[in-house]
Amino acid sequence: MLETVELSKSFKGKTVVDGVSLYLDQGESVGLLGPNGAGKSTTISMISSLLAPTHGDVLLRGKSVIKHPQDIRRVLGVVPQEIALYEELSAYENLQFFGRIYKLKKTALESKIQEVLEIVGLRERQKELIKTFSGGMKRRINIAAALLHNPQIVIMDEPTVGIDPQSRNHILDTVRYLNLEKGTTVLYTSHYMEEVEQLCKRMYIMDHGKVIASGTKEELGRILSSEDTILLQLDAYDDAFIEEIRSLDPVRQVERTDQGLKLIIAKQSRVLSSIVQSAERHSVQLINMHVHTPSLEDVFLHLTGRTLRD
Amino acid sequence: MVPVFLAQWMKEKRSPYMVLIFISISIAAALLFGSNMDIKLKIDTFRGEGVTVEEAERWIDRLNESGAFIFSLRAEEESLADVRQGRSDMAVRLLKDDYRIIAVMESTNVELVQQHMQAVYHEEFRIMAAASHAEDELEFREAMKTYMEQPPLKLQSSTSSGSELRSYDMRLQLLFGFSLFLAMLTVGFRVNAMTAEKISGIWNRVILSPLTKTEMYLGHLTYSTLIGIVQITMVFLLAKYLFGFSLGHSFGMLAMIVVLYTMTIVAMSMLFTGILRTPEQFGAIFTSIVPIMPLISGAYMPPGTITNDVLLFIGQFLPLQHALDALIGVSIYEQGWTDIYLPLAKLLLMAVIFFGVGINLVERRRL
Ligand SMILES: Nc1ncnc2c1ncn2[C@@H]1O[C@H](COP(=O)(O)OP(=O)(O)O)[C@@H](O)[C@H]1O
Ligand SMILES: [Mg+2]
Numbered sequence: 107m108l109e110t111v112e113l114s115k116s117f118k119g120k121t122v123v124d125g126v127s128l129y130l131d132q133g134e135s136v137g138l139l140g141p142n143g144a145g146k147s148t149t150i151s152m153i154s155s156l157l158a159p160t161h162g163d164v165l166l167r168g169k170s171v172i173k174h175p176q177d178i179r180r181v182l183g184v185v186p187q188e189i190a191l192y193e194e195l196s197a198y199e200n201l202q203f204f205g206r207i208y209k210l211k212k213t214a215l216e217s218k219i220q221e222v223l224e225i226v227g228l229r230e231r232q233k234e235l236i237k238t239f240s241g242g243m244k245r246r247i248n249i250a251a252a253l254l255h256n257p258q259i260v261i262m263d264e265p266t267v268g269i270d271p272q273s274r275n276h277i278l279d280t281v282r283y284l285n286l287e288k289g290t291t292v293l294y295t296s297h298y299m300e301e302v303e304q305l306c307k308r309m310y311i312m313d314h315g316k317v318i319a320s321g322t323k324e325e326l327g328r329i330l331s332s333e334d335t336i337l338l339q340l341d342a343y344d345d346a347f348i349e350e351i352r353s354l355d356p357v358r359q360v361e362r363t364d365q366g367l368k369l370i371i372a373k374q375s376r377v378l379s380s381i382v383q384s385a386e387r388h389s390v391q392l393i394n395m396h397v398h399t400p401s402l403e404d405v406f407l408h409l410t411g412r413t414l415r416d
Numbered sequence: 417m418v419p420v421f422l423a424q425w426m427k428e429k430r431s432p433y434m435v436l437i438f439i440s441i442s443i444a445a446a447l448l449f450g451s452n453m454d455i456k457l458k459i460d461t462f463r464g465e466g467v468t469v470e471e472a473e474r475w476i477d478r479l480n481e482s483g484a485f486i487f488s489l490r491a492e493e494e495s496l497a498d499v500r501q502g503r504s505d506m507a508v509r510l511l512k513d514d515y516r517i518i519a520v521m522e523s524t525n526v527e528l529v530q531q532h533m534q535a536v537y538h539e540e541f542r543i544m545a546a547a548s549h550a551e552d553e554l555e556f557r558e559a560m561k562t563y564m565e566q567p568p569l570k571l572q573s574s575t576s577s578g579s580e581l582r583s584y585d586m587r588l589q590l591l592f593g594f595s596l597f598l599a600m601l602t603v604g605f606r607v608n609a610m611t612a613e614k615i616s617g618i619w620n621r622v623i624l625s626p627l628t629k630t631e632m633y634l635g636h637l638t639y640s641t642l643i644g645i646v647q648i649t650m651v652f653l654l655a656k657y658l659f660g661f662s663l664g665h666s667f668g669m670l671a672m673i674v675v676l677y678t679m680t681i682v683a684m685s686m687l688f689t690g691i692l693r694t695p696e697q698f699g700a701i702f703t704s705i706v707p708i709m710p711l712i713s714g715a716y717m718p719p720g721t722i723t724n725d726v727l728l729f730i731g732q733f734l735p736l737q738h739a740l741d742a743l744i745g746v747s748i749y750e751q752g753w754t755d756i757y758l759p760l761a762k763l764l765l766m767a768v769i770f771f772g773v774g775i776n777l778v779e780r781r782r783l
Contacts, residue, residue, distance in 0.1 A: 155624075203422070
């Protein structure tokens with residue numbers, strides 16, 4: 107439905123988006139993940155036709171967005187990273203303004219305003235001024251304002267930055283509602299791994315302007331390695347026990363730790379019962395056993411050597 | 417365009433204090449600083465060759481009997497030095513039965529003094545001519561004087577439309593000066609709201625909507641223009657109907673000047689918006705420069721006070737200067753279209769240039 111082809115942007119010779127190719131199928135919910143400064147917002151600006159790319163193109167159903175910006179503007183709702191609202195006006199008045207610029211007629215506008223207020227759960231507060239709202243409530247109205255014209259594609263740029271958990275949950279629910287109930291195609295940008303894991307089937311990970319990995323959560327997990335880590339907490343053990351563990355087929359590596367052993371094993375091998383049996387044979391007390399499957403957080407760490415929040 | 421305009425208006429309705437305060441200040445300042453300042457303009461005179469002190473004083477008494485001026489006798493060198501160094505507009509050399517006005521440049525005041533003196537001399541010569549035929553010259557003169565109080569034919573210094581300029585209404589000039597100045601602040605801040613919207617991201621949202629950029633600019637600029645016009649008009653109406661100011665013969669012409677002036681300052685604010693990057697910079701620099709403008713234009717001082725060449729030159733580029741000239745021309749000197757078309761044309765030219773450059777700077781900055 108929507109794709110970018112080798113999208114690049116330089117500001118005064120400094121490349122901030124570098125050959126980004128990504129796609130969104132109709133009805134999909136896709137994550138765009140990356141630390142601050144990765145180039146996510148710049149990419150979004152180019153997709154939404156606000157910023158001309160230095161190289162590359164954005165295609166909507168195969169047609170260039172750069173040449174025909176009106177096409178994407180009609181079907182796209184953008185929730186900007188900043189709170190793009192009139193602080194001095196009420197929530198209702200803001201939505202009225204953003205509805206009017208989409209040329210919604212009076213009655214349609216009124217029902218649409220109430221509908222989007224319902225979606226973000228702020229109907230009772232619509233008469234209050236934006237400047238009296240909490241950060242989370244502002245973010246919710248910021249989202250509502252992008253939904254008034256029934257967009258088929260919604261792009262959200264870090265909609266949950268620095269807000270209370272209640273508003274955050276509300277926003278995550280809103281995204282799910284839009285995607286699952288209304289069939290809206292969603293591109294969800296964040297630097298919170300958990301959110302993207304929860305909301306999106308597929309994701310792109312950006313760093314320093316480049317897409318460094320992409321795919322489903324499982325596919326990305328596989329990038330990390332073909333190994334899992336098992337931490338064994340043991341009471342007392344001897345070298346014979348270690349040797350026996352080491353001789354087990356899937357075990358690649360054994361290390362001593364403060365409390366026991368750390369094993370690196372082939373991914374998804376069925377080794378746990380053998381370990382338990384060995385422990386019994388050697389009368390080693392097995393206090394705790396923890397299998398650690400890599401998270402996306404680890405994937406990012408693995409790919410960049412940094413954590414997302416760096 | 418309409419939604420953009422309406423949004424600005426709704427913001428205004430929420431906090432109309434700035435406009436209301438500026439309206440009050442304009443009137444209050446005119447009343448406070450302008451009270452009893454129905455000033456007569458001082459004109460220096462000195463004796464030319466062969467003119468005695470008595471003769472000179474007799475002429476001066478006659479000249480001071482009517483009109484908006486106070487003539488006084490000074491030494492020649494002092495008077496001329498003042499004119500040369502720009503401390504005064506003009507000086508008058510009194511000759512035997514004649515006079516010369518010495519001025520560095522043309523001005524409305526020089527013209528008015530010329531008219532006034534010509535009328536007084538003309539009248540005096542007729543009395544003298546008539547008196548020379550009379551037997552008792554003194555008696556005749558007295559009779560003549562009484563007669564002249566209710567003359568069948570009257571000659572006097574007059575404004576373009578024919579009525580006499582009795583005094584210069586400084587209160588009115590202050591009212592104009594303050595209302596034009598404060599309108600610059602109001603309009604400037606309204607125009608700058610666009611920059612604020614660009615930074616907050618509202619502008620981008622509007623760009624993504626079916627609304628065109630032209631409509632967006634039009635919405636903002638129409639609003640800024642209207643709020644400026646409303647502010648100045650409110651001042652004028654209140655001054656006239658509540659405080660009894662006399663605004664002259666043509667409210668229509670004043671309205672035309674106000675509209676043109678407001679459009680020019682909208683364009684000027686656009687230029688400032690193009691030059692200054694952030695609303696904060698605009699707030700700091702615009703509000704420092706604008707209050708200097710009425711000072712350079714001499715809006716708070718009697719006409720002719722500003723004589724410094726540099727200031728006069730700079731004044732030419734200030735919309736306030738030309739609007740003030742035109743407003744004073746219409747309401748105090750009762751000038752018509754032919755007299756004020758030049759300041760109006762200058763305003764229009766400035767509006768076009770400021771706007772052209774301004775919008776280019778504003779648009780280029782976004783890339
Ligand atoms: N208009 C601009 N001019 C110059 N540099 C910019 C501009 N916009 C963004 N950048 C730079 O591009 C990089 C990526 O920014 P951005 O796209 O906002 O990242 P993200 O949204 O992932 O945090 C940053 O280093 C930022 O400083
Ligand atoms: Mg960003």
